[in-house]
Amino acid sequence: MKKTLLTLPLLLIVILTARAQQRIVVGTPTADFNIHNVYGKVVSKKDRSTLPGVNVFIKSLNKGVSTDEDGNFIIRLKKGDYTLSVTFIGYKETIVPIRVVGDGRLLIKLEEDLTQLEEVVVTGQEPDANVRSTDIGRASLTIESIKELPPFLGEVDILKTITLLPGVATVGEASSGFNVRGGGVDQNLILLGGAPLYNPTHLFGLYSAFNSELVDNLSLYKGGIPPKYGGRSASILDISYKDGSLTNWSGRVTAGTVSSKISADGPIIKDKLSLSVGGRVSYINYLLNMVKDPSVANSAAFFFDGNVIATYKINDNNKIKYSFYQSGDEFRLASDTAYAWQNQGHVLSWKHSFSDNLTMDLSLVRSKYDFAILNKSKINSFSLRSGILDDGANLDFDWEINDNNDLSFGIQTKLLRINPGILEPGDANSPVNPKTLEAEKGHESAVYLQHEIELGKNLAVSYGLRFNLFRYLGPKTVSEYEEYLPLSNETRVSDTFYGSNELVKQFSGFEPRASLRWAFNSSTSFKLGYNRMYQYIQVISNTTTIAPTDIWKLSDSYLDPQIVDQFSVGIFKNFSDNGWETSIEGYYKNIYNVIEYKDGARLLLNDNLETELLSGRGQAYGAELFIKKKYGRLTGWLSYTYSRSLRLVDGAYPITRVNNGDWYPANYDKPHIGTVVTNYKINPLVSFSAIFTYSTGRPVTYPSAKFSYEATDIAYFDNRNQNRAPDYHRLDLSLTFAFPAKKKILQGEWVVAVYNVYGRKNAYSVFFDDVQGFPPQAFQLAVxxxxxxxxSYTVKF
Amino acid sequence: MKYRNRIIPILLVILGSCIDPLDVNIDREVNVLIVEGAITTQPGPHFVKLTRSAKYGSIFDGYVRPIAGANVAIRDSEGKVVLLREVADSPGVYATSADFKAVVGKSYTLLISTLQGLEYTSLPEKVIQAPQSLALSVEYKKTQVTEKEFRSGLDVLATFDDNPEAQNYYMWKNNGTYKIKTYPEDYIGRNSEGDPVPQPKDCCEFCWLEEINGDPTIRLLSDNNVNGNRVTDVAAFIEDDAVRFYEKYLIRIEQHTLTREAYQFFNLLKEQLSINGDIFDPPPATLRGNMINLTNPDENVIGYFRVSDVVIDSLYLTKEMMAEPRPLRRINNDCRVYKNATTIKPSYW
Structure with a gap:
């Protein structure tokens, strides 16, 4: 579009200010009766910056457009008089009467509305990007659009918002992470400013582990994943930080019912070096202490997180950025056990432009995740600590050969070190023997190439290849087992020791990625996608949440990498000049080497974990419907997802099978999910939003018999996940008021919200309690x- | 060592989580053989109980049926076979003779042949020697349940020297004897109209009560992280229920050795019993044991034929061991209404 505008003869430019009310004549008079193009541009009156995403509406025709990323718009109109209503968040509504006499140009200046507190929504994307791009299975959100939604438990929560998108599911309130298209929580690569995040939540899943104030935007790739990304098999969630301002200091303080947060950014050296900092701390402890119940008052729950982001703009072609992230959680119960975990991320990056077309991005990344279980009982006190250290370096290039031809390529490498567990006695009297499990070390590297090309008006393809190499390195003791028998301590015959950095096991593979777009017209397209993903680090867990008791395990001699093949297809159509986005997408996935574990497996502190594990296959398929209204007073989306996620573990022996060797639903299989998300601006200062979500209950296992043992009636289970918990549904509402004030310091924003308005007791789990002397009974737990x-109350400064 | 803990009570209060009964319809029903049997190095008789599983549902819905009339035998590693006799009045319960006891180091196999002609056998189980150094001690324990209510009692701790040469697994069983005092003269009965009227009884105010597994918790220990050490762990918790500590409570702790497989079975059983709606709950697991159907090896049989070496120690628990003993409950009745009550003073009392 940029190009066509330049080549068109410039017929007339009319400068218009917000005050001007006389009718503007557009175009040179011609005699024909054709429809004419009105080329418009919207800029801010204050600094002449172009404004993307501005709504330009003609009431008499009930027709509207919005400006592209350069502030341009086109309206096709017959000769005649029209009244344009130009609206944009943060600016005063401007009425522009025009008379169209031929093709012509128009410049509109908008005046800032100082009583408006909301930030400007910058989409950073063309409004028809969803149709025009070759992206399939991608969802992008800006932090501003997330902030308009009802907060979760008093917090603007990015991960919870993700779960409202089509194709994304969550097991329940106390579940860390999310499930994308039938994948487990460990199959998502969450990049926070480029650093992988191993535990993305606080308080066992109740809150996201990072402060939304520092986030700019995020992209979730569910299918057609670009070759640049790898290492996890279901999805990539790329969260970018906001750069600090190079011109002036500003900040926000929010006080909420559960936690408070602060963020500020501004220049250290004007136009050169900016700094952005943020912090958040919970005061649940204080709330707990007020509860009279002793088991609660003696408990503790605490979390915090903090970020520092420094950006140094050397010149127009060079930018250096460093970001630091730290989070911490401690959870202690009235009993003797405390759980603690910490995330840490460092990213140092250098962005260099060789020319307008060729850019390079070099980054060094360190990500650390530590977790501990501390038991302070009188007789057997102990501490169990484990952790992951993930050090990586990435060199990525992007070469825009021409407008229709883009090449990206790069090389990535990382060293993964896992400390699976160090057990120590808690005090001198504890009989616990210290024990240290052998550390794990793996070296994962990849090279990739992606070519995106537009072939004519209708066809665009993006194809690429990623080649990965994983080397499991010593020191490591690898046990060998008797042939043709299930692996167990009894069938272990010998041990082989590998020295430091000696190669123990090597895997490699090609990951082809491709997507294709066929545009029927400017608002409708059909897309196909295929991607293969390799995953060399998996979580072994007997719960559905990411917990400190989870074990992160590298692929080794007995554990093959998880491989996923995904085929996806979609139809995308926009209506009303991209004001409405709609899409229908479908996918099918084959998942190889899914980890399961034997019934009653001992996972913690096990030197020979392979004896407790089973390998299976997975299958996932589904369809996603998405309708989004992007502009106007009422915005929001509606999504419906049908998805299935199935597993098969069919070993040679009864103990190496799950569900008797038949397919069974994964723990997070939820066939039907529907979500309605709306935001309505009552006036520029007050907005109302609502979320309604419905999903099929998660799979549960019902007993197939009861029996009596040790004088207790006990439920007997012989299959897995063949039944369902009751349906899940929930309504959240929120109201946001902004208080206008002359003095900036007094401008505040109140958010009143209610989560789960009608108090639905959604079943997190269904269980069967066997109590001596009572008939067996099924119960459900609602978190x-x-x-x-x-x-919450937010003040800007 | 307990790694999992209840996360829920805390969430319950601060976030309004709740546990509610749920009506479920269970249509499926499978029929599984249940074998509950153990032999130990203590004098017999030792029992093996055979039952069939029933439909899961209300207490009236399914009835756990005993398997009567089966042939049950135990064969040791030297090929010697002893037959078990079905106990009169207890269908499905089979007993060894009183002089039968297991011998440390030998392996034993349980053989079952039902009236329908189905044949089952256990895998051979070896008797592992128990450490002889068992010593008991107590520790007062009080847990606040709500601001006013609390549970209290005595943790009975077993201390022993673990054998450093081998992987050892232990299970503790407990039984106890205690004396109670009641007030039969204050008994209130009901007349023909159903109204309460005093109906004093002549007897009896003192009884001795015997309880098997007063603490029904499955107590297990693996020496995995404490191999070769002097180990102390809770073998039983005797709750102060305002009845037990009129005079004193004689606790007998039996320390049984287990094979690794037996430990795994009982540990899984314990884990299944501990599922309580915690967010860390493991999914339900299929229990298997060491019993095999000879004609259909894929048939699942629940239950474990366990063989154990046993060391026993006993200790009198008294009120004085407790920091805050509960006031005794006044029971206005004949003390013999209690299960397993006797007015005959035991010889050791």
């Missing part, structure tokens, strides 16, 4: 079974 109100 948040009551309406949860919250209040």
């Amino acid at each position: 948040l079974g009551v309406p949860f109100p919250s209040l």
